[in-house]
Amino acid sequence: MPNIxxxxxxxxxxxxxxxxxxxxxTEMNNTGIMPRSENVTAxxxxxxxxxxxxxxxxxxxxxxxxxxxxxxxxxxxxxQLVDDVLTWPHIxxxxxxxxxxxxxxxxxxxVAASSDSSAFIxxxxxxxxxxxxxxxxxxxxxxxxxxxxxxxxxxxxYLRSFGLMPAGAVLVYTPKNRDExxxxxxxxxxxxxFACKIGKGQ
Numbered sequence: 001m002p003n004i005x006x007x008x009x010x011x012x013x014x015x016x017x018x019x020x021x022x023x024x025x026t027e028m029n030n031t032g033i034m035p036r037s038e039n040v041t042a043x044x045x046x047x048x049x050x051x052x053x054x055x056x057x058x059x060x061x062x063x064x065x066x067x068x069x070x071x072x073x074x075x076x077x078x079x080q081l082v083d084d085v086l087t088w089p090h091i092x093x094x095x096x097x098x099x100x101x102x103x104x105x106x107x108x109x110x111v112a113a114s115s116d117s118s119a120f121i122x123x124x125x126x127x128x129x130x131x132x133x134x135x136x137x138x139x140x141x142x143x144x145x146x147x148x149x150x151x152x153x154x155x156x157x158y159l160r161s162f163g164l165m166p167a168g169a170v171l172v173y174t175p176k177n178r179d180e181x182x183x184x185x186x187x188x189x190x191x192x193x194f195a196c197k198i199g200k201g202q
Contacts, residue, residue, distance in 0.1 A: 053152035066158040073176025118166040119195040126195035136172040138191040
């Protein structure tokens with residue numbers, strides 16, 4: 001598991017908590033990539049400006065099934081994140097089941113998916129959320145993956161070392177509070193933008 005020390009002075013991301021607003025990192029905040037909560041706003045910032053995550057990294061089990069073992073926080077934050085992401089443009093609807101699925105695979109519609117295989121965990125799937133042992137997988141651009149790892153929000157997915165996932169595949173720690181939820185939104189937006197060709201002139 002990564003054990004990276006980052007000086008607090010490196011963190012130049014300015015938080016504004018007025019009226020409990022959540023600032024969300026996204027380059028696509030005018031195209032529907034937004035949370036549905038009324039007290040949420042969006043703000044773009046560079047990958048290297050992601051804040052330093054507070055506290056120790058959660059424990060994980062590294063293997064073919066790479067999972068987060070603790071530090072999940074209130075499940076309402078993960079639920080809000082998933083519910084909102086599934087409403088973003090060009091996201092393929094998830095199948096309906098009598099009971100909730102244990103794994104949510106977030107895929108782009110075929111018309112919107114980039115031809116860059118490094119943007120996907122599997123065919124058109126840029127994100128995956130495990131619910132029974134709450135865990136998030138994302139396929140990020142390499143620069144974004146680097147900063148997410150260095151700043152304490154993620155760790156490299158075990159399978160990428162074997163070429164079974166793209167080089168930018170990471171396990172992102174589930175959000176424990178509103179500030180962490182904001183960063184998770186930003187990372188999902190990075191993965192979405194990386195995977196989606198709509199608006200890129202392709």
